[in-house]
Structures are given as structure tokens and as C-alpha cells.
Amino acid sequence: AQSVTQPDIHITVSEGASLELRCNYSYGATPYLFWYVQSPGQGLQLLLKYFSGDTLVQGIKGFEAEFKRSQSSFNLRKPSVHWSDAAEYFCAVAPYGNKLVFGAGTILRVKS
Amino acid sequence: ETGVTQSPTHLIKTRGQQVTLRCSSQSGHNTVSWYQQALGQGPQFIFQYYREEENGRGNFPPRFSGLQFPNYSSELNVNALELDDSALYLCASSLFGLDQETQYFGPGTRLLVL
Numbered sequence: 595a596q597s598v599t600q601p602d603i604h605i606t607v608s609e610g611a612s613l614e615l616r617c618n619y620s621y622g623a624t625p626y627l628f629w630y631v632q633s634p635g636q637g638l639q640l641l642l643k644y645f646s647g648d649t650l651v652q653g654i655k656g657f658e659a660e661f662k663r664s665q666s667s668f669n670l671r672k673p674s675v676h677w678s679d680a681a682e683y684f685c686a687v688a689p690y691g692n693k694l695v696f697g698a699g700t701i702l703r704v705k706s
Numbered sequence: 707e708t709g710v711t712q713s714p715t716h717l718i719k720t721r722g723q724q725v726t727l728r729c730s731s732q733s734g735h736n737t738v739s740w741y742q743q744a745l746g747q748g749p750q751f752i753f754q755y756y757r758e759e760e761n762g763r764g765n766f767p768p769r770f771s772g773l774q775f776p777n778y779s780s781e782l783n784v785n786a787l788e789l790d791d792s793a794l795y796l797c798a799s800s801l802f803g804l805d806q807e808t809q810y811f812g813p814g815t816r817l818l819v820l
Binding site for chain 2: 598626628630635636637638639640643645684686688690691692693694695696697698699
């Protein structure tokens with residue numbers, strides 16, 4: 595079965611520091627890959643997606659992600675974190691056209 | 707462009723009751739998916755509706771049912787509520803046949819079952 599693993603439940607970074615959130619997936623073919631962000635009590639906002647082509651994709655709010663087929667990974671990065679980035683981040687795959695399979699999420703805390 | 711909207715925002719029910727949650731899709735979208743997000747977990751796919759018919763279902767019992775209307779809005783109905791049904795219910799819309807994997811989410815309905 596398709597699955598998504600986000601190894602880090604919580605991550606704390608200092609404001610201005612770089613960020614990398616890890617995501618590994620289990621799927622036979624190259625799936626469609628997504629990163630979403632969820633602020634407390636809110637719905638999910640799409641940050642970026644990968645379907646094919648260039649393995650480094652740019653998203654909103656200065657985020658980027660790199661697809662690595664050999665490692666079955668799709669890690670999210672940001673060069674300089676802002677306090678407003680504190681939220682929960684979810685990696686997801688779309689193995690079929692009709693559903694998303696999500697990881698358990700990573701809570702990002704930003705310290706000033 | 708109007709985003710995905712959901713109502714109500716919060717709801718409290720007692721065990722055994724029935725509940726109906728509502729979702730309006732983003733303008734131009736014709737497909738609606740529903741997800742359950744329990745506290746501290748990622749969203750779990752419940753089902754998807756396209757052309758007013760169910761187009762895929764996750765591992766949820768039949769007491770979870772849905773509808774889609776001609777204007778593409780949707781309802782999620784849950785019968786015989788259980789305590790474990792307490793969760794954030796998220797609706798997402800997409801455009802079937804063109805970038806259909808990209809789903810845009812509403813703010814959710816938080817359901818508490820006592």
C-alpha cells in the first residue's frame with residue numbers, strides 16, 4: 595500500500611535559519627507529490643507540487659522541494675525561516691487520481 | 707475566484723446522533739473530496755464525488771455517506787456517531803481530467819462527539 599513517512603514529528607529552528615523537512619514515500623511508480631501547510635485550527639494550503647520534469651520545484655512563501663527518485667524522497671526546504679512559518683507541514687502523494695495519502699505531519703516551531 | 711467553503715465551522719453532537727456537513731467547491735471545480743483529520747494525525751481520505759456519484763472511497767464504514775449536487779457542492783453525512791468520529795473534517799475540490807490530483811482545501815468543520 596502507498597504510504598508517506600515524515601520522520602520528524604517536531605522541528606525547532608531559529609528565525610533566519612535554514613529549514614529542511616523530510617518526506618519519504620512508498621509507491622511503485624513515481625507518484626504526484628505535494629506539500630501542504632496547516633496553521634492552527636485552519637485547513638490545508640498547498641505550498642508546491644511535483645508531477646514530472648525538473649526535480650527541484652518552487653512553491654509559495656519561498657519554499658522549494660527536491661524529488662529524489664533513488665531515495666524515494668521529496669524534502670521541503672527554505673533558506674531563511676520567518677516566525678510566520680510556524681505551522682504543521684504535511685507531505686502527500688496522489689497514487690491515483692482520486693485521493694491524497696498524507697504523512698503524519700511535522701510541527702515547525704520558530705524561535706526568535 | 708471563490709475558494710472552498712465549509713459549514714458549519716464547529717459542531718457538537720452526542721453519540722448515536724447523525725450529522726451533516728456541507729461544502730462548496732472552488733469556482734470552476736467539479737470534484738469534491740472529503741477527509742477526516744483526527745487530532746495529531748494527517749488527513750485520511752473518506753471519499754470523492756464527481757458527476758454526483760462516488761468516485762473512490764477510503765477505509766470508512768457505510769455510515770459515512772455523501773452527496774454531490776448539480777452545482778458541485780457536497781454533503782458529508784455521518785450516522786450513528788461514535789466518540790472516535792470527533793475530528794476535523796476537510797473538504798477539497800479539484801477539476802476532474804485536468805490536474806485533478808491537485809486538491810484545494812477548505813477551512814474544515816470541527817466535530818466533537820460527546
